[in-house]
Amino acid sequence: MSERQASAGGPVRYEVDTALARITLDRPAASNAIDLPTAESFAAAVARAAADETVRAVLLTGAGRRFCAGGDLAAMAAAADRGAYVHALASTLDLGLRALADLPKPVVAAVQGAAAGAGLAAVLSADVAVAGRSAKFAAAYTAVGLTPDCGFSRLLPRAVGQPRALHLTLTRRSLSAAEALEWGLVAEVVDDDELTARAEALAAELAAGPVRALGEAKRLLRGSWHQSPQEVAEDEARTIAALVTGPEASERIDAFLSGSPWSPAPRATASRDCARSRAR
Template identity: 85%
Template sequence: MNRPDATVRYEVDGALARITLDRPAASNAIDLPTAEALAASVARAADDEAVRAVLLTGAGRRFCAGGDLAAMAAAPDRGTYVHTLASTLDRALRALADLPKPVVVAVQGAAAGAGLAAVLSADVAVATRSATFAAAYTAVGLTPDCGFSRLLPRAVGQPRALYLTLTGRRLTATEALEWGVVAEVVEDDELTTRVEALATDLAAGPVQALGEAKRLLRASWHRSPQEVADDEARTIAGLVTGPEASGRIDAFLSR
């Protein structure tokens, strides 16, 4: 059950878990309780064997405006608060990226700073045509956190990552699609229908194969070609005799 004052809602419908950032009045800006609640929600999805896919959304007009600057300013010890917030949110987003289940994120309005990091931590991002994306950190005299400086270059390349971070330039949804930040752009009134269908389809898929494929792709960044090849061979050999692959291979051959 979600508390009435919860800033992150966690709901399960069949094999699909929905995680919703629920601070619409604050553009879903992330304060420490929200970061902690997000980490707890991701952990719940990881621990629930019935959950086979996750859909991450933001309530209201904007997906996520990033870290909560008002909470930072109000903290008695700003440095300690921001360090704890950044560390907690990093843990939540790394857990989301490492989740052995597909993660779809729906983006409307703005995704800025840590909100953009959350988008990049998901596996498949779908945005409305009116959505915008920005680093936003340097505009308020701050630097990237929660894995942003690792995630953004991997998505768009180092030159573009530096450009976006240093200039603070906002990307349109079309640009975000062209640059590799999102996988799909839909009309504003089609977002919910599209992400629900996509997440439901993934939840009905071969969860072990999807989870291992996700792991292989994400791990490849920091491995040698031989390490990648060895892991790929070991993983596919382990799956080919399992019930998930055996049933699907038999069905394919009997067409």
Template identity: 50%
Template sequence: MTTEIKALSGIRYHAIDGIGTITLARPEVSNAIDIPTALSLEQSARHAIADPDVRVIVINAEGPRFCAGGDVAAMAAAVDKPAAGRELAERLDAALLALDAAEKPVIAAVRGAVAGAGLGVALACDLVVAATDAKFLAAYTSIGITPDCGVSWLLPRAVGQQRALELVLTRRKLTAEEARSWGLVTAVVDDSDLDAEVGALATQLAALSPFATGQARRLIRSSWDVTRKEATLDEVRTVTEAVSRALG
């Protein structure tokens, strides 16, 4: 059965065969995220998380660019620009925090620009498959603003503090292969193969135990915030339940 959500803004969502797909759908502005899009991203993310038939979440985008970041033009057009910037940052972060808390694997399929908030979306995912033309950049300082969407927290954990500072301060642009060598990307594939490769990966994960994949994700993502002993105790509790579920 295919599930769709109507009345989304800047986002398309559908679920089929255990895979919930969230598509950034503003290609005319390089999928820049405005406030309505951020709200729809959170709505679709929470829907996928709550749906027991969805075992894997995929985030992709229409057009040649994954996401150019926040919609700067929309912020510039607002009467109260600081308030608009704050609301966008808060709304988008709410969507990404929902994804972070999901006990389901999240895969990003990226091509073209992965910039600013787009980098934040990619960092919120567990696996990132990139087309060869993908370019990763922080972009914030280029327009006189600072990181948001959890980038200041997630990026140093993904690549290390010094590399994170290099990306943010120097506006360095990483190729897909460089991003893979830095640990931002899981795999690099030809653009023509991106959708098929991500589909195959999502299908592979959807065939696994949802308890095992969801709890493995939770254990690893939560490990930054607990002690070694706390992590071990959580592992023991979780593997005990996993054995009970798998072996009876």
């Protein structure tokens, strides 16, 4: 059974094409709002991507017109015990998003329509986000009398700074795609009809790259927030020393020095010329 068939019919689709896993929030009629079954399915999909050694990159998308409207308010309101339900929902989705951020593989998010609340937390949990030009971004929590969840309180200030994070969270402001790019919420903005192709191309490019180096670089950057400068430096030194003897680095360094077509040969030549000049 193919991955597409195996994941058909649920609130989250999981598909693998060669080395690229696609995780799609698949509740378009509900603007991909996340209820507890969706959070559980999402966490399971991320776990599958982590366990599959053939997967080298992940593309996170939302079906339909909107990426993700955040938590499903209708499901919250219908719960017999609203507090217990929301606690389970926030905790489950947080586990899935942290697992996404911790994946030792690059993650690209393609954002169309709107990303609000937990949907914005999902964007911030990806490594590279590409937005369609008409996309909108909002915190949305306080507008319905709620507070951030799913790591939003940690992720947003680190992406945009504390003053902007407070402004976006405490007011009902939404950001355009261009503003999200200026603020640092997304890495690229493209025309809406180019979003899928650009995000897929970027994810495929990363999947074809040195996956161990990409995963370790991601880990170093994300982990640096929790470490002292000395701990960061020591972790960096251990990691680069371990990678330099591995096949990914050995092949690429040899190709770089030999001037292979994919490597920046002129820069390598210039570096060697400078080294000769210093030697003289």
